[in-house]
Amino acid sequence: MADYTFFTVPMSRGQIARWALHEAGADYAHVLVEWTNRPPELIAANPMNKVPTLIHHAPEGDRVITECAGICAYLADLHPEAGLLPHDAEKADYYRWLFFAAGPLEQAVVSRAMGWEVPEGRQGMAGFGSYERTLDALEGWLEGRDWVCGARFTMADVYLGSQVDWGLNFGSIPPRPAFAAYIERIQKREAYKAAKAIDSALIKAAKG
Numbered sequence: 001m002a003d004y005t006f007f008t009v010p011m012s013r014g015q016i017a018r019w020a021l022h023e024a025g026a027d028y029a030h031v032l033v034e035w036t037n038r039p040p041e042l043i044a045a046n047p048m049n050k051v052p053t054l055i056h057h058a059p060e061g062d063r064v065i066t067e068c069a070g071i072c073a074y075l076a077d078l079h080p081e082a083g084l085l086p087h088d089a090e091k092a093d094y095y096r097w098l099f100f101a102a103g104p105l106e107q108a109v110v111s112r113a114m115g116w117e118v119p120e121g122r123q124g125m126a127g128f129g130s131y132e133r134t135l136d137a138l139e140g141w142l143e144g145r146d147w148v149c150g151a152r153f154t155m156a157d158v159y160l161g162s163q164v165d166w167g168l169n170f171g172s173i174p175p176r177p178a179f180a181a182y183i184e185r186i187q188k189r190e191a192y193k194a195a196k197a198i199d200s201a202l203i204k205a206a207k208g
Protein backbone atom coordinates (compact mmCIF):
# COMPACT_ATOMS: atom_id res chain seq x y z
CA MET A 1 0.00 0.00 0.00
CA ALA A 2 1.19 3.51 -0.78
CA ASP A 3 1.99 5.84 2.13
CA TYR A 4 -0.84 8.21 1.20
CA THR A 5 -4.32 7.75 -0.24
CA PHE A 6 -5.26 10.88 -2.13
CA PHE A 7 -8.93 11.53 -2.98
CA THR A 8 -9.21 13.97 -5.84
CA VAL A 9 -11.04 15.22 -8.90
CA PRO A 10 -8.63 16.17 -11.71
CA MET A 11 -10.25 19.58 -12.38
CA SER A 12 -10.27 20.82 -8.81
CA ARG A 13 -8.16 22.13 -5.97
CA GLY A 14 -6.87 18.56 -5.89
CA GLN A 15 -4.25 19.82 -8.35
CA ILE A 16 -2.66 21.79 -5.52
CA ALA A 17 -2.30 18.68 -3.36
CA ARG A 18 -0.95 16.61 -6.24
CA TRP A 19 1.74 19.17 -6.91
CA ALA A 20 2.59 19.22 -3.18
CA LEU A 21 2.81 15.40 -3.16
CA HIS A 22 5.23 15.52 -6.09
CA GLU A 23 7.36 18.28 -4.57
CA ALA A 24 7.58 16.25 -1.35
CA GLY A 25 8.46 13.07 -3.28
CA ALA A 26 5.65 11.29 -1.45
CA ASP A 27 4.50 7.78 -2.29
CA TYR A 28 0.77 8.10 -3.00
CA ALA A 29 -2.13 6.41 -4.73
CA HIS A 30 -4.94 8.57 -6.03
CA VAL A 31 -8.63 7.72 -5.83
CA LEU A 32 -10.59 9.61 -8.46
CA VAL A 33 -13.91 10.80 -7.15
CA GLU A 34 -17.07 11.71 -9.03
CA TRP A 35 -18.87 14.88 -7.93
CA THR A 36 -22.14 12.98 -7.57
CA ASN A 37 -20.89 9.70 -6.12
CA ARG A 38 -18.37 9.97 -3.30
CA PRO A 39 -16.84 6.80 -1.89
CA PRO A 40 -17.84 6.06 1.73
CA GLU A 41 -14.13 6.18 2.78
CA LEU A 42 -13.99 9.82 1.66
CA ILE A 43 -17.19 10.76 3.47
CA ALA A 44 -15.94 8.98 6.60
CA ALA A 45 -12.60 10.79 6.44
CA ASN A 46 -13.89 14.25 5.60
CA PRO A 47 -17.37 15.30 6.71
CA MET A 48 -17.04 18.32 4.38
CA ASN A 49 -17.08 15.73 1.59
CA LYS A 50 -14.54 17.75 -0.35
CA VAL A 51 -11.40 17.13 -2.34
CA PRO A 52 -8.53 17.08 -1.87
CA THR A 53 -8.61 14.73 1.11
CA LEU A 54 -5.45 12.90 2.08
CA ILE A 55 -5.10 9.87 4.32
CA HIS A 56 -1.60 9.26 5.59
CA HIS A 57 -1.08 5.59 6.43
CA ALA A 58 1.45 6.27 9.18
CA PRO A 59 3.03 3.32 11.02
CA GLU A 60 1.01 4.30 14.14
CA GLY A 61 -2.27 4.40 12.22
CA ASP A 62 -4.14 6.42 9.65
CA ARG A 63 -4.22 10.22 9.82
CA VAL A 64 -6.55 12.42 7.80
CA ILE A 65 -5.42 15.78 6.55
CA THR A 66 -7.65 18.15 4.56
CA GLU A 67 -7.49 21.78 3.39
CA CYS A 68 -4.98 22.44 0.63
CA ALA A 69 -2.84 24.74 2.78
CA GLY A 70 -2.88 22.17 5.60
CA ILE A 71 -1.95 19.38 3.19
CA CYS A 72 0.96 21.45 1.81
CA ALA A 73 2.25 22.29 5.30
CA TYR A 74 1.85 18.68 6.49
CA LEU A 75 3.76 17.24 3.54
CA ALA A 76 6.59 19.77 3.97
CA ASP A 77 6.83 18.76 7.65
CA LEU A 78 6.72 15.03 7.00
CA HIS A 79 9.27 15.15 4.18
CA PRO A 80 12.01 17.48 5.46
CA GLU A 81 14.47 15.84 3.06
CA ALA A 82 12.63 17.57 0.19
CA GLY A 83 13.89 20.93 1.50
CA LEU A 84 10.52 22.68 1.36
CA LEU A 85 10.44 23.87 4.96
CA PRO A 86 11.52 27.41 5.84
CA HIS A 87 14.74 28.12 7.69
CA ASP A 88 14.31 30.12 10.90
CA ALA A 89 14.86 33.46 9.19
CA GLU A 90 12.24 32.55 6.54
CA LYS A 91 9.51 31.38 8.92
CA ALA A 92 7.69 34.70 9.27
CA ASP A 93 7.37 35.05 5.48
CA TYR A 94 6.45 31.39 5.06
CA TYR A 95 3.60 31.37 7.59
CA ARG A 96 2.43 34.86 6.76
CA TRP A 97 1.91 34.20 3.06
CA LEU A 98 0.71 30.62 3.43
CA PHE A 99 -2.10 31.86 5.68
CA PHE A 100 -2.63 34.98 3.58
CA ALA A 101 -3.22 32.77 0.56
CA ALA A 102 -5.62 30.47 2.44
CA GLY A 103 -7.52 33.37 4.02
CA PRO A 104 -7.62 36.82 2.43
CA LEU A 105 -6.54 35.80 -1.08
CA GLU A 106 -8.95 32.86 -1.39
CA GLN A 107 -11.80 34.99 0.03
CA ALA A 108 -11.03 37.92 -2.25
CA VAL A 109 -10.86 35.79 -5.38
CA VAL A 110 -13.90 33.65 -4.60
CA SER A 111 -15.96 36.73 -3.67
CA ARG A 112 -15.03 38.33 -6.96
CA ALA A 113 -15.91 35.17 -8.91
CA MET A 114 -19.27 34.96 -7.12
CA GLY A 115 -20.02 38.63 -7.70
CA TRP A 116 -20.12 39.36 -3.94
CA GLU A 117 -19.25 42.95 -3.03
CA VAL A 118 -18.18 44.09 0.43
CA PRO A 119 -20.83 46.65 1.39
CA GLU A 120 -19.76 50.29 1.61
CA GLY A 121 -18.05 50.99 4.91
CA ARG A 122 -17.71 47.28 5.87
CA GLN A 123 -14.16 46.56 4.64
CA GLY A 124 -12.89 46.63 8.21
CA MET A 125 -14.97 43.55 9.03
CA ALA A 126 -13.93 41.55 5.95
CA GLY A 127 -10.62 39.77 6.57
CA PHE A 128 -9.49 40.56 3.04
CA GLY A 129 -10.61 44.19 3.22
CA SER A 130 -11.17 44.43 -0.49
CA TYR A 131 -10.13 42.59 -3.63
CA GLU A 132 -7.90 45.51 -4.69
CA ARG A 133 -6.21 45.82 -1.30
CA THR A 134 -5.48 42.08 -1.24
CA LEU A 135 -3.99 42.02 -4.73
CA ASP A 136 -1.99 45.20 -4.13
CA ALA A 137 -0.47 43.69 -0.96
CA LEU A 138 0.45 40.49 -2.78
CA GLU A 139 1.86 42.34 -5.77
CA GLY A 140 3.99 44.50 -3.46
CA TRP A 141 5.40 41.36 -1.83
CA LEU A 142 6.21 39.52 -5.06
CA GLU A 143 7.83 42.50 -6.77
CA GLY A 144 11.60 42.03 -6.54
CA ARG A 145 11.37 38.55 -5.01
CA ASP A 146 11.66 35.21 -6.75
CA TRP A 147 9.69 33.30 -4.13
CA VAL A 148 7.60 33.89 -1.01
CA CYS A 149 10.69 33.59 1.21
CA GLY A 150 13.01 35.43 -1.14
CA ALA A 151 15.59 33.45 -3.08
CA ARG A 152 14.51 29.96 -1.98
CA PHE A 153 11.44 28.00 -3.12
CA THR A 154 9.42 26.58 -0.21
CA MET A 155 6.10 24.80 0.19
CA ALA A 156 4.43 28.20 0.69
CA ASP A 157 5.04 28.73 -3.04
CA VAL A 158 3.11 25.58 -3.90
CA TYR A 159 0.01 26.93 -2.21
CA LEU A 160 0.32 30.62 -3.06
CA GLY A 161 1.61 29.79 -6.54
CA SER A 162 -1.36 27.52 -7.18
CA GLN A 163 -3.81 30.25 -6.20
CA VAL A 164 -2.11 32.78 -8.48
CA ASP A 165 -1.70 30.25 -11.33
CA TRP A 166 -5.38 29.31 -11.17
CA GLY A 167 -6.45 32.97 -10.89
CA LEU A 168 -4.44 34.03 -13.94
CA ASN A 169 -5.73 31.05 -15.89
CA PHE A 170 -9.38 31.75 -15.16
CA GLY A 171 -9.15 35.54 -15.18
CA SER A 172 -10.01 35.98 -11.49
CA ILE A 173 -6.56 37.53 -10.89
CA PRO A 174 -5.29 40.14 -13.40
CA PRO A 175 -1.98 39.44 -15.18
CA ARG A 176 0.01 42.13 -13.39
CA PRO A 177 3.73 41.80 -14.27
CA ALA A 178 4.76 40.56 -10.80
CA PHE A 179 2.09 37.80 -10.89
CA ALA A 180 2.93 36.76 -14.46
CA ALA A 181 6.68 36.61 -13.69
CA TYR A 182 6.05 34.55 -10.53
CA ILE A 183 3.92 32.06 -12.46
CA GLU A 184 6.56 31.77 -15.14
CA ARG A 185 8.99 30.60 -12.42
CA ILE A 186 6.35 28.32 -10.86
CA GLN A 187 5.63 26.59 -14.16
CA LYS A 188 9.30 25.65 -14.58
CA ARG A 189 9.23 23.43 -11.48
CA GLU A 190 9.66 19.77 -12.47
CA ALA A 191 7.15 18.64 -9.82
CA TYR A 192 4.59 21.17 -11.08
CA LYS A 193 4.99 19.84 -14.62
CA ALA A 194 4.75 16.19 -13.53
CA ALA A 195 1.63 16.76 -11.43
CA LYS A 196 -0.03 18.92 -14.09
CA ALA A 197 0.64 16.28 -16.74
CA ILE A 198 -1.26 13.68 -14.73
CA ASP A 199 -4.32 15.86 -14.13
CA SER A 200 -4.33 17.20 -17.68
CA ALA A 201 -4.26 13.67 -19.10
CA LEU A 202 -7.10 12.62 -16.79
CA ILE A 203 -9.18 15.66 -17.79
CA LYS A 204 -8.55 14.96 -21.47
CA ALA A 205 -9.48 11.28 -21.10
CA ALA A 206 -12.69 12.16 -19.26
CA LYS A 207 -13.71 14.48 -22.13
CA GLY A 208 -13.20 11.55 -24.53
Ligand SMILES: N[C@@H](CCC(=O)N[C@@H](CS)C(=O)NCC(=O)O)C(=O)O
Nearest residue numbers: 012013049050051052066067068069
Ligand atom coordinates in the same frame (compact mmCIF):
# COMPACT_ATOMS: atom_id res chain seq x y z
N1 LIG B 1 -11.00 24.73 1.77
C1 LIG B 1 -10.86 23.55 0.97
C2 LIG B 1 -11.71 23.71 -0.26
C3 LIG B 1 -11.87 22.41 -1.00
C4 LIG B 1 -12.98 22.52 -2.04
O1 LIG B 1 -13.83 23.40 -2.02
N2 LIG B 1 -12.97 21.56 -2.98
C5 LIG B 1 -13.99 21.53 -3.98
C6 LIG B 1 -13.35 21.24 -5.32
S1 LIG B 1 -12.25 22.51 -5.86
C7 LIG B 1 -14.98 20.41 -3.69
O2 LIG B 1 -14.61 19.33 -3.24
N3 LIG B 1 -16.25 20.67 -3.98
C8 LIG B 1 -17.28 19.68 -3.87
C9 LIG B 1 -18.36 20.04 -2.90
O3 LIG B 1 -18.25 21.00 -2.16
O4 LIG B 1 -19.33 19.30 -2.89
C10 LIG B 1 -9.38 23.33 0.59
O5 LIG B 1 -8.60 24.27 0.60
O6 LIG B 1 -8.99 22.18 0.34
